[in-house]
Amino acid sequence: MNTMHNLRIERNPLGRLKVQTPDGAVHEPVTAVRAFPIQTPAANISLVGPSGHEVAWIADLAGLPPEQRALLEQELHQREFMPLIQRLVAVSSFATPSTWTVDTDRGRCQFVLKGEEDLRRLNPTTLLVHDSHGVQFMIRDPLSLDKASRKLLDRFL
Incomplete structure (x- = not known):
């Protein structure tokens, strides 16, 4: 395993990442x-x-x-898909499964929360929500949500 010193990271002709390590080896x-x-x-x-x-x-x-750095940040952004929930618009039911309509940093969407276990607290200020298709949504800080969103979310916490 090599550390970042003297690495050369670039894209190959097909647009995929390749790295040349300090020993001269090219991996792609x-x-x-x-x-x-x-x-x-x-x-x-x-x-x-x-x-x-x-x-x-x-x-x-x-x-x-x-x-x-820009190349790796772009690659990581394309690979990872975890929308940030900014507002809860509606929840179909306070029992699960329920359909949630939310505004995210990527636009409005609707998903099904199968069970309360699909809403997980990662730390005191971060929640992870898994929808029925396995997509993960993040709520960075529930206290920063508007009052109506917090009220809906509190029913599930």
């Missing part, structure tokens, strides 16, 4: 994976080769040259 395609995507999204990034083994470790994205 590689997949960027966050070790702790919620707690430390800009740190602890693993570059995994096609065999599924880690080929490089990036302790902190801030330590990379700007063009390589």
Whole structure:
């Protein structure tokens, strides 16, 4: 496993990430994976080769040259899909399963919450909501939601 010193990260002609490690070895395609995507999204990034083994470790994205950092941030954003719930518009029922209509950072959507166990507290200020299709939604801080949203959410907590 190599650390980020002297890594060269770029895209191959097919648009996939490739990395050249300090020993001169080129690995492609590689997949960027966050070790702790919620707690430390800009740190602890693993570059995994096609065999599924880690080929490089990036302790902190801030330590990379700007063009390589931008490339990895773009790749991670495309790979991860976790909309942030900004407002609860409506809940069909206070018993599960229930259909939720929410406004997210990616627009309005509707999903089914199968059971109360699909609403998880990650830490005192962060909630993770799993819909019936396995999509994860995040509520960064329930107290920052508007009063009507907090009232709906409180029924499930």
